[in-house]
Structure formats: C-alpha cells, structure tokens
Amino acid sequence: MAEPLLQPSATPRDPQTEALAMLVAEACDDRKAVDIRLIRVDEVSSLADWFVICSGLSDVQVRAIARSVEEKLEETLGRLPLRREGQAEGRWVLLDYGEVIVHVLTPAERSYYDLESFWGHGEQVPYLGSDPAPAV
Numbered sequence: 001m002a003e004p005l006l007q008p009s010a011t012p013r014d015p016q017t018e019a020l021a022m023l024v025a026e027a028c029d030d031r032k033a034v035d036i037r038l039i040r041v042d043e044v045s046s047l048a049d050w051f052v053i054c055s056g057l058s059d060v061q062v063r064a065i066a067r068s069v070e071e072k073l074e075e076t077l078g079r080l081p082l083r084r085e086g087q088a089e090g091r092w093v094l095l096d097y098g099e100v101i102v103h104v105l106t107p108a109e110r111s112y113y114d115l116e117s118f119w120g121h122g123e124q125v126p127y128l129g130s131d132p133a134p135a136v
Helices: 015-030 059-077 107-113
Strands: 034-040 050-055 083-085 092-096 100-105 123-126
Touching: 015 034, 015 050, 015 059, 015 100, 050 107, 059 092, 059 100, 100 107
Parallel strands: 050 100
Antiparallel strands: 034 050, 034 123, 083 092, 092 100
C-alpha cells in the first residue's frame, strides 16, 4: 500500500539568511534603490532562500547599487558573490551569494521580466528603507 502524501509544513525562517537579505536591502537603500523587495523562495525553489529585487533609475545607478551590496557584504561579513552577471551592461545586475540572490534592474528591465510575478508564490516582503522626510 502506498504511503499517503503529506503536505510539507511551512519551515521557519533561518534568521541568519533573513539577516543577510536585510543587509543586502540596506546596501541597496544606501544607493537610493527604488522599490526594494525581498522574496522568500526557500519553500518554492532550490536556487536560494531569498531574492532581493530593486531598481536603479539608470545604468550608472544600477551598477552603483550592485557595488554597494558587494562592498557592504565584503566589509561586514567577508563575503564575496559566488557569481555576478550583467555589470558591464548595467541594465540587470545579478549577484549570487548562494542563499541570497540579488537582482538590480532598471525600471524597463524590471517591468519586462516581472520577477515579482514569476516568483509570486514566494512570500514577498517590501523593504521600508530611508524614505526622505516629507517637507513640512
């Protein structure tokens, strides 16, 4: 007789991996990235535990955001990306840290590829960073 299929239970978040994703988001925010989102994908993919997705408003800003992430993780944790793609073009830079994959895109690339919808079955967490103070 076949064993009944059990539904996998929701696994608790790994606090170290979540902290790494938050550190990445902070580094993106340091360079004024737009619409920073964290997507927990560990239950729906074996690629990584988290994706951090954000936009830079120009190719130059996209590269600056990616550099900020690399510098912050190297200085803080001594971590270098396992792989990086797209730095020369600057429209979509991908930094792979194993458990966290960072996507920095121009708005046009982000809209076209729509990673948030593609990975919409993962838990999405908007990052509320340092918005400029409203004028009084």
